[in-house]
Amino acid sequence: MTALRLSMALTENPMTRPLLDGRVRVQGVELAATGLHPSELFWRQLKFGEFDISEMSLSSLSIGRSQGLRDWVAVPVFTTRRFFHTDMLARDDAGIETPADLVGKRVGVPEYQQTAAVWARVALADEFGVRASDLKWFMERPPEKSHGGATSFAPPPGVDLTYIPPDRTMGQLLASGELDAAVRYLGTTNLVDRSGRSAASIPHLRPLFADKVAEGVRYLRATGILPINHVVVIRRSLFEEHPWLALNLYAAFAEAKELVYEPLPDLIAGWARTGDVDASVVHTLRDTDPVPYGIAANKHVLERLSQALVEQGLVAERVEPLSLFAPSTHAL
Incomplete structure (x- = not known):
């Protein structure tokens, strides 16, 4: 089977860099990957729809969905978050x-x-x-x-x-x-x-x-909230033709994040050796993912944002977070 040739635009950050530089590949896909500033990326996607796959503003995706815009299907990969x-x-x-x-x-x-x-x-x-x-x-x-x-x-x-x-x-x-x-x-x-x-x-x-x-x-x-900012989306027409893309993308982004965290256990062990952390917490730190992907681990954050868009007058009616995501990812 010939791999799909698709365009992808992501912001430059450690968790996405392995996909941008080619260290991680999406199974069944040949990517032409571009790194862009999020301000420019979201504007270009929302106005011109230039890329097959991209990061997207979670609020703008939700607002567009409330207005009946269904150009994009999300995958529960949350690439940036902060207070x-x-x-x-x-x-x-x-x-x-x-x-x-x-x-x-x-x-x-x-x-x-x-x-x-x-x-x-x-x-x-x-x-x-x-x-x-x-x-x-x-x-x-x-x-x-x-x-x-x-x-x-x-x-x-x-x-x-x-x-x-x-x-x-x-x-x-x-x-x-x-x-x-x-x-x-x-x-x-x-x-x-x-x-x-x-x-x-x-x-x-x-x-x-x-x-x-x-x-x-x-x-x-x-x-209990570490706010989510960006989510990954696929062009809906592309997803409907190739529904396997959602889970293949999720797996690739998870692999890319694992590459970022791979050196962490050795680093944490070094902290314990120098007394910077107690040895008893090394196992917990090693096994904790502070920025998890998937819907289950982020449901409370997604629900709060959905409600906030109503409270702030940006949508007339609440957008159910699950409605944004590919059905195959709902159990993740």
Whole structure:
């Protein structure tokens, strides 16, 4: 049997690199693999559908599905996740010492519906009592260069949102004091994002959480949630013609992740030898996967995001997470 020749675009991160560089292959598939920044990748997929297989914004996939867009079938491979609210930035002259102080402030965001911003608003509301309607939002991406441009985004009722003019950037507004804070800031330049300067280079800008690690640990202990950002998708027409692709892809991504974690046991054993961890926890650390794939291990996270999209006015009705995924993967 001749292998399928398919295009695939992934973001550059350790768990996907073995697929991008060819160390791991998908059985029955010859891949033309491309590494892209997620901002550009998701826009190109949502607007032009350029790739057969790709990572995708989980929030944009869900919003599109709520509107009847069924171009993509997901595989429960979750390539990036982090505590996004710990990335919030604030000017040191804006009177913002805690998340509660964001009320009434001018806050920048690359894209209102991006998954990172959704999760940050979940934490603001659930943990600190700050609602999206309490802030004045400024969005950098224009409709024609945004994920929301492909999913008919409009500011939810009660949300004060202004588009940053195309000749200005979020970085410039933060530097000038025209913005007080950023829920998410991307200093990279690609076909979608334009600030092009690091947060560290912007005067008077500092992390809202002085100890981001401690806040992440606190949040995980309080909620049990390590937020999921990206998921892998297959073009629906391709999946319907070749349904075996879903499980073959899942197996390849799992193998790629295993390559990343392969050196971990030796590293952990070294920690025990030097006294950095107690020898009694070596077995537990070795056998723990902090970023599991599959639906069962992530059901609570997927359910919370699904509900958050309703709470934040980004979908009219809740999207059942299982409806996003290939049926053959539901038991994973």
